[in-house]
Amino acid sequence: MNGDRVIGGYALRRLLGRGGMGEVHLAATPTGGLAAVKLIHPALARDPAFRRRFEREVAAARRVARFCTAPVLDAGIDGDVAYLVTEYVKGPDLAQAVHEQGPLSGGNLEALAVGIATALSAIHGAGVIHRDLKPSNVLLSPLGPRVIDFGIAQLVGNDGLASQAILGTPAFMAPEQVLGEPLTPAVDVFAWGAVIAFAGTGRLPFGDREALYRIAHEEPRLDGLDEEIRAVVARALAKDARLRPTAQRLLADLVGGTRLAAATEVVERTWTGTVPSEPRPTAAPSPLGGAGPRPVPPGRAVTVAEPGRPAAEPGWPVAGPRVRRRWWPWVAGGAVVVLAVAAAAAVPLLWRQTWPYEAGFGSWAVGTSEGGSARLAGPGYELAVRPGWRLWKSAPLREPDGGVIVSAKATLEEGDGQYGVWCHGSASSGDRYEFGVSGTGEVTIVKRRTGTEGRTLYGPANAGSTAPDRIVAECGQSGSKVTLRMWLNERLVAEVSDADAPYGPSEAGVHAASGDTAPARVRFDSFAARPATGG
Template identity: 55%
Template structure:
C-alpha cells in the first residue's frame, strides 16, 4: 500500500500510528507547531458520494460536542481525494490496554470512570450526536481522567456497511440489542454500551463474554449479562443500563444524577468531580523509544502502533484506526518521567475553579487499596456518633505550599442508619463537610475548608441513608495553612477529633 502523503490540508503527517476499518491515524503537526491526531479515511470510502455527504454532516455535528470528558474534534475536510478528521491529543493509554495489563479498575478510579464516561455521553447527546461505538479502546485514561473519543464516526460508514467491516457498525461485545439486530441506534444504545464498558472496567470481562460475531450478537440479544464481581455500588445502575428494552434504560443525564446523588447535574460540574477523584495511572518505561521526524517517537516497521514492552501500559498509539478507537497520545519524552502524584492534577483543577458547588463522589463503595498516598500515615479510629458506630479513616493529608487537601473515609460499622448529610456542615441545610476543620498546634482559630464564591471546596453529601456496612469517601481543601505546620488535629464535629495527624509534603 502506498505511503500516506506528507501533508494533508495544513497538517504535516509525522508518522502513521495505526489503521482500522475506515482508515489511518497519524501523528501530525498543526500550523502552530502543536501536535494533533489526524485521521485519514480510506480512499475507497472517500470516493463514495454518500460517504462524502455524510462526512461533512457528521464531522460538523461532532465539532459541536462540548469538551467535557471528550477528545474534541478540531477540524475536518477534504484534500484532493483524502477525507481527514483532526482531533486533540489525549495523553494516556486506553482502557482496554490498562485492564489487560493491570487488571480491573477499583475504588475512586472506577467511580470516576463511570461518571466521566456518562458525562461524555451527556455532552455528546446534547449536541445531537450518537456515539455508536463506545468500547474500551475508545476511552483514553488521561492524567486528569477518562476521555471518550471517536463519537459519531461509526455512522460515516453508512447503514449498508456489513457488521464485520472493522467494527464500522459497532463492536459486538459492546453494542446494544437493537444495534445488533440492525435497528435504529439512539442515545439509549450508548447507555447500553456504558453498562457493558463499566462491566469490563470493573471485572476485566465484557458482560456477554467473547467469541465470534454471530455468537456475541446472539448473547447480546438473548442472554442476561454476567455481572459477577462488579462493584455492588455500581451494579444496580449497570443492570438498568443493560436492559434489553431501550425505553427502560436511564438517559446519560440520569446516569450522572444517580451516580452523584443529585438532580440535573451539569456536565461541567461532573467533569470537576472526575478530575478530583481520578488518580493518574503510572506508566512504566523500558527505555527511550527510537526517534522519528522532529524528535517524534517511532514504532517498529510495520507495527503501526506502540512499542511499549509487554507488561506495561502502552501510551494510546492507535489500537485501531478511525472508527476503531485510534486516537494517539502526545509524543513521549525520551527522558525518564518522575512518578506523578495523584493530587497534583486534582489540586490544580480545584484551585482553577472559579464557581460552582464543590462536589465529589459520595458513592458508597467497598474498601479498596491505594486510597492513601505512600508516606501518609494511616489514621483510623472508631466513634459512637449519629446513633450508630462509625469508623473514621484518614486516607491522606497532603500539602502544596499553603494549600492542604484532606481525604478521609467513613464506614458505618454499627447497626443503625446514620445519615451524614446536614451533619458535617454549617447547619441542617448545609450538606457539605464545611464544618470539618484543621487545628494546628498553637493556633487559636481553626482552619475551615476554602470557598469559591461562597461554595465550599469540599464534598457535598447526597441526602441518602447511611446504613450498616456502607462507607463513603470525603474530601476538603484548606488554604493558608502555615508551611511550618507538620501535624494537625482534625475536628470532624459529631464524628470527633482525630489527633496529631501528619501532613505529607509533596
C-alpha cells in the same frame, strides 16, 4: 516516519494506528503544537456520498461539548484524502490498560463511570448518538477518561436506519442494535454498562462467544462489581431500552445530580488525587432534575445555532504510548480518593461568580457554524445569521439563584431579523426564555427549546425601537413560577409569568435570528448580568 508529508497544513510525524476507515498520525500543527490527524481511505474520500456524510458527521461532532472528550481542531479534504484533526491525548485506551494492569476498582472505577457518563451526557445533549462505545474508544488521559469517535461510526454505513442499526462492536451492542431496530441514545447507555462491567471485572459481561445471542436473550454476568455500581450497571443493561436510565440520570445516580462541569471537575480531582491550583467555574446541581442544563466551561461562551444545531467543539483523541506500570498512575502519591456525593457537592465551592457581571466579549465563542458566524468586532460582538436560522450565545457565567437581570445594547445592522437577550437557558437542551425585538420594533417573550418552534408567552406587540436598542430582561424566581419582564430603552414593555414546568437558573446570553429569505447581522456593544434581588 512520514518525512515531510503535509496534509491540510499538518506535518505528519509518526503513525499511531490503523483502523477500518484509515490511519491516525501524530502531527505538528502550523503553530508548532501536536495533534492527532485521522486520514480517511482515499477510496472512501472519493465517494460523493461519503463526502456528504463526512461533512454532516463532523458538523455533528463539533456540536458536542468537551466534557470528558477532547476538541476537534480541524477537518477537510486535501485532494483525495479526507482528514479530521483532533487534540492529541497521551494515554492508553481502556482495553489496553485493563489487559496490562488488571480491572479497576473503588474510586478509580467510579471516576471512570462518571467520566464516561459525563461524556455521553454531552454527546446526547448535542443530538448525537455514539453507536460504538467500547473500551478502545475510551482513552485514559492524565486528567481522566476521554470518550472518542462519537457519531463517526455512521460514516462507514449508508443513511438508512437498518444499516445504521448494525454498526457497532458486537460485545458492546444493545439488543436493538443486534435486532436491527431504530437506534436511540439508549444504545450508548447499554454500552456504558457493558464497558463499566468490563473495566471492573476484566471480562465481557456477555462473553465473547455467541455474544449477540446472549445480549438479546440472556442476563449479563456482573459478579465481581461493587454492589452500588453493580446496581447502576444492571439498570443500564436492561433489555428494554425504555427501562434504561438516560446518560444524565446515570450521572445523577453516580454523583447525586451534579451537572456536567461539576462532574468533570470531580473526575479530574478523583483521577489525579489533587485539587486544582487555580479556581475554576463550575455549576451547582441542576434545579430542574433529570436532564439538567449544560453549564458553561470556564472562560468560554457557548455557540449554538438552530434549528437543532448547538455548535460546540467535541473531541476525537487517539491513544499515546503503552503504559507498563503496574499501579494506576492517576492515584497521585498513592493517595486513596473516594468519589462520593459529598465530593460532588463540594465542587461548586471552588469558585464563586462576582456580581455584577459585565462582558468584555473576549471569552465569548467565535467562529462559523451552519447557521452563521460570531466574531469580535472591536470591543463589541457581532452575530451574522444565515436566512432561516437563529444563533444564540451563552456568556461564561452561572446565573445566580433567586433570579437574574440581563441587559445588552444591540443594533440590527443588516436585514430584518430579531435580536435580544435570554436567561434561564441551557446550551445542551436548548431550554431558555428569549426576549426579542424585531427590526420593526415588535417585542416578544418566547419559551424555547432547540428543535422546536417555541411557545410565545408574550406578544408580538409593537414597542418601537431605536438604534442602538438597550434590552433588559428579568427572570425572577417566585415559588413555583418564573416572572418574566422586559424593558426596551428604559421602558417596561412586557410582563408575564410561567408556571408550566418553568426553567430554573442556569445560563444567559444574547441571540439573533434572520428572516426566511435574507441574512441578518446584529452587533452587541455590551452585555451585563446581576442578581434580580440586587448584589
